[in-house]
Amino acid sequence: MNQIFQFLISHGALILFLVGFIEQIGLPFPGAPFLLAAGALAASGKFDLLSAVCWASAGCVVADAIWFFLGHRGKSRVFRMFPHLQAVQVKLERATLAKTVLHGTRMLTVAKFIPLGQVVPMHAGALEVGRLRFLIVDAFTSVIYAAVYAALGFAFHNQLEQVVAVLQKLGTVSLVLIGVGVAAYVVHWFVKHHRKKEARPLPKTGQAERKICFS
Numbered sequence: 001m002n003q004i005f006q007f008l009i010s011h012g013a014l015i016l017f018l019v020g021f022i023e024q025i026g027l028p029f030p031g032a033p034f035l036l037a038a039g040a041l042a043a044s045g046k047f048d049l050l051s052a053v054c055w056a057s058a059g060c061v062v063a064d065a066i067w068f069f070l071g072h073r074g075k076s077r078v079f080r081m082f083p084h085l086q087a088v089q090v091k092l093e094r095a096t097l098a099k100t101v102l103h104g105t106r107m108l109t110v111a112k113f114i115p116l117g118q119v120v121p122m123h124a125g126a127l128e129v130g131r132l133r134f135l136i137v138d139a140f141t142s143v144i145y146a147a148v149y150a151a152l153g154f155a156f157h158n159q160l161e162q163v164v165a166v167l168q169k170l171g172t173v174s175l176v177l178i179g180v181g182v183a184a185y186v187v188h189w190f191v192k193h194h195r196k197k198e199a200r201p202l203p204k205t206g207q208a209e210r211k212i213c214f215s
Contacts, residue, residue: 019031024117053143
């Protein structure tokens with residue numbers, strides 16, 4: 001943690017922006033220790049807590065905006081890869097604006113804390129969610145994400161090493177659960193796709209042959 005402290009004291013704003021961006025873009029880089037360290041430094045008066053939250057949130061929003069744009073441009077591929085989105089799209093069209101905003105806020109908040117969470121902004125782009133609405137909701141959820149870790153670092157700055165160890169264990173468990181979930185989804189998709197192929201009716205060759213004979 002001492003090296004992280006030195007990095008933040010020297011280049012705090014840039015480091016936190018890059019931390020938020022790199023983690024949310026999908027690279028295997030833990031951003032929580034840097035936010036915890038920023039909170040601990042804020043507790044000792046060596047760093048501004050609001051600045052830490054804002055810079056980390058800005059990095060998250062930029063990364064999520066990229067995934068949103070990619071999902072919007074390649075929505076046909078996204079729908080082929082995630083066929084359940086068609087049902088989600090129907091539900092969003094029937095729901096009120098308040099319900100869609102609450103649903104998006106809930107999904108984007110959870111996505112910030114789990115591996116592979118970048119699929120959520122990609123899904124939002126494929127579902128053609130309004131850009132301004134997405135950016136506002138994503139900025140709000142990014143602030144929540146950064147504030148949670150920074151507040152933990154601020155509150156438990158004397159026990160920072162223990163907090164980081166607990167978060168690393170939780171991160172490993174969540175990664176395993178996500179891996180199991182992805183594997184189950186792939187198996188489910190393969191079985192469903194295979195059944196659809198088997199259920200397709202064969203062409204009626206007999207009728208075609210009779211037409212040829214009569215002609």
